[in-house]
Amino acid sequence: MPTVIVSTIELPEKAKELLRDYDVVLYELPRLGKEELASALSRAEVLMCWCGREFDLTRSINSMPRLRVIQTFSAGVDHLPFPVIPSNIEVYSNAGAYSVPVAEHAWAMILTLAKGLHRPVLNAREYLGNEITSPRRIIESTLLVLGTGGIGLEIARIGKEGFRTHNIGINRSGRPTEYFDEVYPTNQLLDALPRADIVAIALPLNKYTKALVSEKELKALKHGAIVVNVGRGDVVKEEDLYKVLKERQDIRFGTDVWWMHDGHEEIPPMTPLTTLPNFLGTPHIAGGAQREIAEYAMIRAVENVIRYLRGETPMNKVSISDYV
């Protein structure tokens, strides 16, 4: 019997070709009528999803009695409705699919902020004398990366190889990782923060990382620190960030990720963060920039599903207990 795969989006030709070697039936939801949809869901063993506004998993999960695997196209899975997902379903993320463009965006924000390019003025004295724009040297500075997964690793690599940074990593266990000179477990974050010239947040959002960076952590930052967040908005506490950035003009903060309210990312955010001169924001575009990136991410998700079809262990298994 063929394995029935349902994808919430249309897949690129290259991804479909990969599936042709296997005994599968693929349904792409945007191509289906209402009746075909119900039938496809009822037969689905694998769901490949962008489970956002286009596809409401909470409403559909009961229509998929044969579902065994959820493979996301996104790197993060914090948006999934874990409480309604039956425990016999395995969830796999697409972590790593966006590492390179997101790490590039992180470095673009770091350098923009470090050199004052977020608020350039054409008067040299004013540019150099203003705490908001005065250029900071990058080479041989200390880079602290929160999260040593695919994105964090690539941020560390660019720092180390491009700018000879001294790299400190934070992850759950404190296990050593390539491109990091030192790694500590999350509970030592407060000790590491005052040492960093640059802080890059590349953590997934789960119950361990939610509001990990709050007032105490932000106040522990070194004078003149540059901080960027390309993980998830809610790793940082929004109100605390606004308060500390307003008080400490020496800190420059850039983010591509925002805070969730009523199930969606609120842009602009609830606080007047975007009015602060030491704040730089982009609307969650680091990973989804180009067609080629999206295509690569979809192919990567299909490759992971193929591991399942072959009876191998797919990558990026999500530990549901991290989220509920």
Place this chain on the structure above:
Amino acid sequence: MPTVIVSTIELPEKAKELLRDYDVVLYELPRLGKEELASALSRAEVLMCWCGREFDLTRSINSMPRLRVIQTFSAGVDHLPFPVIPSNIEVYSNAGAYSVPVAEHAWAMILTLAKGLHRPVLNAREYLGNEITSPRRIIESTLLVLGTGGIGLEIARIGKEGFRTHNIGINRSGRPTEYFDEVYPTNQLLDALPRADIVAIALPLNKYTKALVSEKELKALKHGAIVVNVGRGDVVKEEDLYKVLKERQDIRFGTDVWWMHDGHEEIPPMTPLTTLPNFLGTPHIAGGAQREIAEYAMIRAVENVIRYLRGETPMNKVSISDYV
């Protein structure tokens, strides 16, 4: 007899310490009264200078009959009044003193422009759909560097090691240089331009480089090219740049250096360049950002003068025929 050195600016303590091992008398002009000044100039064998508005070399050169060496604190020497400098005087530049911060600034402008951070909007569809801001991928792109001296080399190194760029260099002779995969002489610039995703201009201004990048060169740029200039403004022809940037919104151009009018850098420039959405400008601050950078540059200049004191060959001898 001690060697008399005149510096147009006060030197940092560290630089003066270096001179204590030699038989020298050092005069720092800001510390002198009018009569002492005349006496110091009349005895000067070495002039260390910022020959800008603070010290007018054209007016003072005749007061320095014993002058043998001019050592600049600046990396470029295009501002020196070469026609009035007697041919028995040797001129040494401070090329390389600012390579690291200027290369960092070049990369900051490249990444700012590549990721649309010069004009960020908070609507993702608008951000990704607009030719002015849509993010460009950096990794493995082709980087063309005009000028393979200290700054150009460091720009190429950051590209190669940080972002795995394919590096093409342009210099006068086409001689191979570290961190460059290919190097061509200046007369092959037009062949190289259409291949480059990123172009960095790091050339000194002299009679060979003036207006080297004009309408023909700018029109030869690849669709979507990112161009930054950290050399000298007049290497690019201002009117042509304005014309081409206005026509081709796909090109994004950043500059830290501007065009000379009546002996000084005109900021903002004569054309309305700074109003264009695909233009990013900073007021010549890449090299002079921090006290530590200025101090390092002054020490480096003193070290070069010490080579002269020891009878060694100083570095960065300026070939005056490049300028007159």
